[in-house]
Amino acid sequence: MNQRRSFVVLLAVAFLFGVVVFSASASADVAAPVFQSPVREAAVALTAIQPSPVNIGQELVFEMQLAVANINPGVGAAEVYLGYNPLLVSPTASPGQPIAEVLPDFFGVASVSVNEILLTCPVGSGPCLHLVVAGPPQVTKTGAIARFHFTALAEGQGCFTVFGAQLADADGFPVTPVTLPTGSTCVQINSRSTITGTILRQGTPGNPNPGGGSLMCSEARVVNTALAAVTGANGNFSIADVPPGTYTVEASYSGYLRAAATGVVVQSGVLTVPVGTVRLLGGDANGDGVINILDVGSVISEFGRTGVPVRSDAPDCLDSDDPNDINDDGIVNIGDLAIVAGNWGKVGPTAWVP
């Protein structure tokens, strides 16, 4: 009897022990990752440059980011050197800061100790921006510490290189290693100029022009390109985004001979290229580039007609135009015929002269 009771007790103890062991091993499985050592990481990165490509004279912007993971007792300071090519880009003042715009994304505060240009960088080569920022310790965090503003100076690949970066933890010890960006971050810098000038039209607005007839809506076009513009109320135009090259600029308006400015040189880095003033000669009513008997016939065919469409009386320059109403006063009459007769035999394109 005692033997049997002892056996039952032993069985119960063994069962309980097994349950405990099983439970222990199960909970050990769940808790196991706690005992793996966390990966310590620290890296510096540059964001893509905006805009891309960028034109000479424009500002370009990008940010420097810190990414740290499991750095105990937290990263409390960072010192970075950002190299650049002074022939292609120039650092410009940032909002609230003389050089780099310090951002609070990483440390939670916009704290800066050093923010300067070094003409001879202690690491790398050439000039660099030297930046030291510090703040509350960050164990695991990714965020921007600075936004850089530069002005594009010349055509080429504008490149930026993190020459060096040091991080310190909250106990003052250096954080190693710090992964830097591979190679440089670059942007294509283009030269784009604006061609400016003025287009006047014979008989406009010198004649009385009731109901229409202004210097608006003449077209200036860079030949063999899609670049063009129309004139404003004073006859001025500006054609933007012209790459370096040698061009012919043509001026035109319905009922007038075209005029051409040849050999217009647009040099890299020259932002504005004025071509001066041209005065278009009227009378080419049929638009064939010569003023002759056919234009007289065209004007005569509508002689006396009033209320004809006038493009230059509408700011959007989208209205149609009657080329027989050469001076855009809304009526085809002796005034238009006189302009034709006065330019008899002239051939376009005429020279670009006032």
Ligand SMILES: [Ca+2]
């Ligand atoms: Ca003609």
Ligand SMILES: [Ca+2]
């Ligand atoms: Ca007229």
Ligand SMILES: [Ca+2]
């Ligand atoms: Ca007209």
